[in-house]
Amino acid sequence: MKLRSVLRTATAVSLIAGSAAYAENIVIATVNNGDMIRMQGLTDDFTSKTGHTVEWVTLEENVLRQRVTTDITTKGGAFDIMTIGMYETPIWGANGWLVPLDDLSEEYNVDDILPAMAGGLSHDGTLYAAPFYGESSMIMYRTDLMEKAGLEMPEAPTWSFVREAAAAMTDRDNDINGICLRGKAGWGEGGAFITAMSNSFGARWFDMDWNAQFDTQPWKDTLEFYVGMMNESGPAGYATNGFNENLSLFQQGKCGMWIDATVAASFVTNPNDSTVADSVGFALAPDNGLGKRSNWLWAWALAIPAGTQKEGAAKEFIEWATSTDYIELVASKEGWANVPPGARTSLYENPNYMEVPFAQMTLDSILSADPNNSTVEPSPYVGVQFAAIPEFAGIATEVSQEFSAVYAGQQSIDEALEKAQALTNDAMEAAGYR
């Protein structure tokens, strides 16, 4: 036994020594989501293949954003790879802060990346970040409760059906809420949900002259519908529920429906964590008959800050982590349901993966979101649940705080919209749009 382990160490050492001339140590900043933590656990596979070692800086989403933004705007160089999203990538790419990913290797097959994802992670046709996983949003619902309520979920429901079904499924005595939705403040939390929802009600953030649109009827309709439905059928305290809180409620069987990120599908159908794993159905996010659905589009992607000394090694890592080989590696260890979804076309052509119950609906949802044309009336910005301008994150966080105060019953919808209108216009003025 001992001899074998000594031999194994010796081999490992010689392997590393063999590639020592090129071996680098790269620093990667990432978010503490499940798929990234899994990637962190598989780093050894990368090291044994390339000789490069990796140091991880894993942070909670808000801290990560603050950390990488400070570093990129000051050209700090603290990280060789940053995990960023569809919101940051085009802005940073336009500023020349990211290394263009236009020379990835042949076997990486960059054309295999889902066009919707590649589009959202590019600026002027150049890819600046490779998607690690991509998502849209969809309805996850309890088939058993739906049946009990005597209803049948269509593939592409409307909001009025969802509201009716939510009311029918609600059973407060048994702690079952017909619908769970995000209400938590933050542009990436409740802000993302209400913005995507407002698209289907014909609302938009800005008109073509960058004037805030919170004084228009569609926004009022959106909030009135949302608050009305949540008060009828939502969980108590939904004003502080974000992705994670709702996930936990759904897994504990306390939600009839949940409209959220498609990646949640693998969590709610995983019998280890979810008490309702075998009775979950999926449907497209609702619409309102205006031609736009209320699903968003997002990707967590890996990008290289311009100016890093270790560009070569960083590219090798990105090719490893977002490759089809990586997907197969995860599939072999954790099963197909747990591979990072939504990034590659070939994944959705793989018969093994298409057996996963939520695969098709995830793809359909992703394909039905169009960041370049997300609102009913024309808008000057790109993005479904956000507007890809640098000011948006700050503005939308404040706006969503006003909305959350409505959800908590602390102010009226009109008050919140009035404040949102004023603060948005003010911030846009400060930034020089108006």
Add this chain to the structure above:
Amino acid sequence: MATQHSQSAARIMMAPAVILLLGWMLVPLTMTLYFSFKKYLPLRGGDLGWVGFENYTRFVSSSSFWPAVATTLIIVGGVLVITIFLGVLLALLLDQPMWGQGVVRILVIAPFFVMPTVSGLVWKNMFMDPTNGFLAYMWRAFGAEPVQWLSQASMPSLIMIVSWQWLPFATLILLTAIQSLDSEQIEAAEMDGASWFSRFRFIILPHLSRAITVVLLIQTIFLLSIFAEIFVTTAGSFGTKTLTYLIFQRVLESQNVGLGSAGGVYAIILANIVAAFLIRIVGKNLDA
């Protein structure tokens, strides 16, 4: 009896600390002032030129400004009142003869060692969560509807969390002060038939005034700049945005360094008003 020699030596010895602090204060202060007159947007290429007092007027005219000032003062005031009031009671209690006094004291001071981030996270998730939190289970056990702590009672919850962190500090100082009280004086008063209240009012409380001053001064300095507790619990929603938090939003979330710097200047002004006020009322208490 300072000689000429020791005067100049003293100046030399003081120099490193004064110069360092002067640097630490002046360099950032100058930079803050400089940026506050600039349009400085890191995500739009950085320095976009001078704008005069525009950032200052914009920061104040924002609908969040005055509520943020009020929130800051309410949190500082609320925590001070609670910690000093409960601190006195707790100190009086711990001063009584009992078994295991040392252990109880250890239990009481423990929260002071907990990182602000950790205490925010623990209270938010493990205690105040309306579904799985400890308090929610307690409420349900008594047949009550769980409270939505951080949304419907956001300010009281926040004040409670911060008070939990600072109560040990107040208790410890006040307890030490009480223990140094001359017990014969109390006994004499007791013999004279003074009631418990008048003993407290006329002997104990005056004796504690200096300790209370210290608690007031030190806590105010730290409370004016609390950030982590708000960041991890409410992230500034539900009326918990303090001035410090508002500046954080302007600088890091909105990426408007000029505007945030103007806010920083206002925060310094507010801090100095509070400090001047404090020094007026407590300054003479500190001169031994």
Add this chain to the structure above:
Amino acid sequence: MARAITTQRKTINTLFAWAVGLIIFFPILWIFVLSFKSEGDAIKAPFEVLTSAWTLDSYATVQDRSDYFKHFWNSVTIAVGSTLLGILVAVPAAWSMAFVPSKRTRGILMWMLSTKMLPAVGVLYPIYIGFIKLGLLDTRIGLVIVLMLINLPIIVWMLYTYFKEIPGEILEAARMDGAGLREEVMYVLTPMAVPGIASTLLLNVILAWNEAFWTLNLTAAKAAPLTAFIASYSSPEGLFYAKLSAASVMAIAPILIMGWFSQKQLVRGLTFGAVK
């Protein structure tokens, strides 16, 4: 003459004080309990939590995912380093203010304290850029310097009040015996000031250990202390109470234990010597 205390009264005091103490301590106790549970059990009702199985899984997971000892060691270096450096700078200043006071002394002291009220986030960008230029980003030495500067006012204040308690006559006697400034500091002052310096040290180690703005924003992989360690467990996907509890216990235990062992010095330190 000691007051006669009835056993009955002592019992009531004891019960009451213990009840209050346990209530205040309870949150810490509770995360300690949760850290030994599985994620599924940790969100159950309190009574079910207590009766469920105990496990070390959360600690194993946390250690497996992030290198605790690296973060721990960074925390120790930064906290102790910044405190020692601060004391080195502050001792001469506090000494001269205490024994050779001038008209400006009180003004300088108050001004030093007021520097603590500057909002840190306002100067994040300038400091960050400065750190890049000086090559201090993500280094322990950089954090040692920043935390030293942040806590320097407190250190000077504390030392000043201790030194002020040292009777001036002793110094005069030493001077009459022909002791120079150096001897005065070395042989007379320092031994008398050791307890004060010790408690200053303690309080500042705690403050530096718990500082969460600069330590998080000026580090990446190499110098990240326990505050960054916590940030990777704060709100992940899925259930996380047990892992967050375990990480929290690991982050606060060292400082808690140190604090308990030194609470006597701490009392003196915390009060700036103002309470005797």
